[in-house]
Amino acid sequence: MAFYxxxxxxxxxxxxxxxxxxxxxxxxxxxxxxxxxxxERNLGTVIYCVGHxxxxxxxxxxxxxxxxxxxxxxxxxxxxxxxxISSTRLYMNQTCSNEDSDLTISNIDExxxxxLTKLTAEEMCLKSRLNTCIVxxxxxxxxxxxxxxxxxxxxxxxxxxxxxNMYVRPSYEKDYVSxxxxxxxxxxxxKKQSVCGEIYNIASGVNVSAEQIANILQRETGCKVNxxxxxxxxxxxxxxxxxxxxxxxxSPRNVLEDLKSMINDFKKVL
Numbered sequence: 588m589a590f591y592x593x594x595x596x597x598x599x600x601x602x603x604x605x606x607x608x609x610x611x612x613x614x615x616x617x618x619x620x621x622x623x624x625x626x627e628r629n630l631g632t633v634i635y636c637v638g639h640x641x642x643x644x645x646x647x648x649x650x651x652x653x654x655x656x657x658x659x660x661x662x663x664x665x666x667x668x669x670x671x672i673s674s675t676r677l678y679m680n681q682t683c684s685n686e687d688s689d690l691t692i693s694n695i696d697e698x699x700x701x702x703l704t705k706l707t708a709e710e711m712c713l714k715s716r717l718n719t720c721i722v723x724x725x726x727x728x729x730x731x732x733x734x735x736x737x738x739x740x741x742x743x744x745x746x747x748x749x750x751x752n753m754y755v756r757p758s759y760e761k762d763y764v765s766x767x768x769x770x771x772x773x774x775x776x777x778k779k780q781s782v783c784g785e786i787y788n789i790a791s792g793v794n795v796s797a798e799q800i801a802n803i804l805q806r807e808t809g810c811k812v813n814x815x816x817x818x819x820x821x822x823x824x825x826x827x828x829x830x831x832x833x834x835x836x837x838s839p840r841n842v843l844e845d846l847k848s849m850i851n852d853f854k855k856v857l
Contacts, residue, residue: 589613589614589631589632589778590613590614590615590616590629590630590631590632591608591613591614591615591616591631591632591633591634591777592615592616592617592618592625592630592631592632592633592634592666593605593608593615593616593617593633593634593636594618594625594633594634594635594636594637594656594660595635595636595637595638596615596617596618596634596636597617598636598637598638599727599729599731599734599736599766600636600672600724600727600766600769600770600773601617601634601636603729603766603767603769603770604634604636604770604773604774605617606770607770607771607774608774616630616631625660625664626663626664628665629665629666629667630664630665630666630667631666631667632666632667632668632669632670632777633660633664633666633668633669633670634670634672634773634777635657635660635669635670635671635672636672637652637653637656637657638652638653638672639651639652639653640698640701642697642698642699642700642701643697643698646700649700649701649704650700650704653701653704653705653707653708654704654707654708654711657671657708657711657712658711661711661712661715661717661719667718668718668719668720668777668783669712669717669718669719669720670719670720670721670722670773670776670777671708671709671712671719671720671721671722672722672724672773673705673708673709673721673722673723673786674701674702674705674723674724674725675723675724675725675726675762675788675790675823675826676698676701676702676705677690677702677705677706677723678690678823678824678826679693679696679702679821679822679823680693680696680820680821680822681824682824683824683827684788684824684825684826684827685827685829685830686723686785686786686787686788686827686830687786690706692706693820695820696821709721709786713784718783719783719784720776720777720782720783720784720785720786720787721785721786721787722769722772722773722776722786722787722788722789723786723787723788723789723790724764724769724789724790725761725762725763725764725788725789725790725791725826726738726761726762726763726764727763727764727765727766727769728763728764728765728766728842728845728849729765729766729767729849730849730852730853730856731766738763738800738842741753741800741804742804742846742849742850742853743853744810745804745807745808745810745850746808746810746850746853746854748810749808749809749810749811750810750811750812750813751801751804751810751811751812751813752813752815753797753801753812753813753814753815754815754817755797755817755819756797756814756817756819757796757797757798757801757814758796758797758798759796759797759817759819759821760794760795760796760797760823761794761795761823762790762791762792762793762794762795762823762825762826763791763795763842764789764790764791764839764840764842765839765840765842765845767840768789768837768839768840769789772787772789772831772835772837773789775835776835779834787830787831787834788826788827788828788830788831789828789831789837790826790828790839791826791828791839791840791841791842792825792826792827792828792832792839793825793841794823794825795842795843799843800842800843800846803843803846803847803850804846804850807846807847807850808850
């Protein structure tokens with residue numbers, strides 16, 4: 588019988604992976620931080636959901652979460668397969684977003700450490716010669732009450748404060764993908780035997796602008812939206828999902844269609 592270990596299993600993505608696995612009757616081990624048992628037992632299929640992105644305030648944690656723990660697992664742990672969760676942020680300011688596209692680091696990117704650590708972790712997986720696979724989710728949304736991520740944060744502000752402060756241009760756009768889709772596809776990928784060494788984008792395949800999101804927040808909550816000056820040069824190409832769509836018949840949800848119900852869910856618990 589399949590057995591899974593989900594590292595970071597209490598986080599946003601990890602907890603949804605755990606829930607979907609357990610609801611299907613699968614045994615799941617969710618170790619606490621610094622649990623030594625991860626080096627003492629067979630971990631089965633590992634879903635590596637550990638990660639950190641605050642490069643300004645905690646760069647050492649970014650490295651430890653995104654790279655160091657992974658390397659330690661690759662060297663010392665006993666597992667059948669490992670799925671590493673990377674990010675489509677690697678495509679920022681790139682012209683292409685295929686899984687095999689060349690990638691560069693922007694020197695003016697204040698969070699370039701995040702991209703560097705994700706790329707390093709990906710390469711360590713590939714070079715380890717172990718049974719590993721990499722997934723690159725885009726910007727994940729869902730009912731994340733305390734998340735500092737863009738979409739949950741502005742949704743909370745719209746409901747609680749009646750005001751949303753936007754520090755991006757109205758035309759700023761990127762891809763958003765449901766946490767339900769991300770977890771489902773991670774599990775499907777983990778069950779396919781021929782994915783060793785593969786990389787998969789998990790995204791909606793459609794960019795959505797900040798203005799489109801703001802319009803829905805205003806309509807559903809009556810909030811005021813303040814647009815602040817922004818000098819960011821971040822640009823994201825539309826993420827290619829051709830590979831995962833062809834291999835797994837992936838049909839993602841649309842964030843604009845889901846946002847109204849997400850606002851209603853937030854209202855019930857906030």
